[in-house]
Amino acid sequence: MHCRVLPHAAGDGPWNMAVDQWMLERVAGGECAGAMLRTYEWSVPTLSLGYFQSRSEAEADPRWRGAGLVRRATGGGAIWHDRELTYALAVPSSHPMARGAKDLYRAVHAAIAGLLADRGVEVRRRGEQEARVGRDRPLLCFADRDAEDLVVSGSKVLGSAQRRKAGALLQHGSLLLFGSERTPELPGLEGLCPGLGAGPASAWAGPVWGRIAAALGLVEAERGLSAEEREAVLGIAGAVFGDPGWTDRR
Known part of the structure; x- marks a missing residue:
């Protein structure tokens, strides 16, 4: 299957979420002949809330007051996006990995686990026995325990979330490269594997793609956004992800 790859770039919260949403809509509408894939960074460290999370829950913790904030269209816990690599993948519903609830998670996570293993990182899928059960969940995704997480020495380094739309499935996730001052409990790959030399997020883009x-089974072809496409993304960013009504809806 053909896959259009967008060049690795950095953007703020509304822009990043708008590009992911645009990808989902393009693939669902058949305007992209195949899948779409990108990796990116966050130009401003940002807390992204899962679609169903409450903003008041985040603001109850003093460390998030004054932090950049955006609400994702995907579920799951909040993520503090700082010193990480984020990937986004939109596949048509005709792709075999888009059919089962866990198939795409496992395929993508296994691919990234293989990359980490080749670099000497002892990484594994968390698995059902260690997963958290019940409704009492922490605010942060990386403090939670999902069976599909990738973990190193028991600490989560990769987590993902999905949104399904008629005709397509979007999955995006974060690979935690370094720790952050706001989340000292999350060491990231460099803290867990000091000899790794994680390097900048941009250095991981090509290998992850x-x-x-x-x-x-995707055939990559890299192509940037046209002026018209950029305008479409800006429209989504302004109307949805940059709108306080969207961010404050819960």
């Missing part, structure tokens, strides 16, 4: 594409 390649592993995901190979795992899903």
Whole structure:
């Protein structure tokens, strides 16, 4: 299957979420012949709330007061996006990995786990026995325990979330490269593997693209956004992800 890859870039919260939403809509509407894939960074450290989370829950913790904030269209826990690599993948519903609830999670996570293992990182899927059960969940995704997490020495380094739309499935996730001052409890790959030399997020972009594409049988072709496409993304960012009504809806 053909896969359009957007060049690795950095953007703020509304822009990043708008590009992911635009990808989902393009693939669902058949305007993209195949899948779409990108990796990116956050130009401003930002807390992204899961679709169902309450803003008041975040503001109850003093460390998030005054922090950049955006609400995702995907579920799951909040993520503090700082010193990480984020990936986003939109696949048409005709792709075999888009059919089962966990298939895409496992394929993408296994691909990234393989990349980490090749770099000497002892990484594994958390698994059902260690997963948290019940409704009492922490605010932060990386403090939670999902069976599909990738963990190193028991600490989560990769988590993902999905949104399904008629005709397509969006999955995006964060690979935690370094720790952050606001989340000292989350050491990231560099803290867990001091000899790794994690380097900048941009250095991971090509290898991550390649592993995901190979795992899903995608043929990559890199192409940036046209002026018209950029305007469409800006429209989504302003109307949805940059709108306080969206961010404050819960």
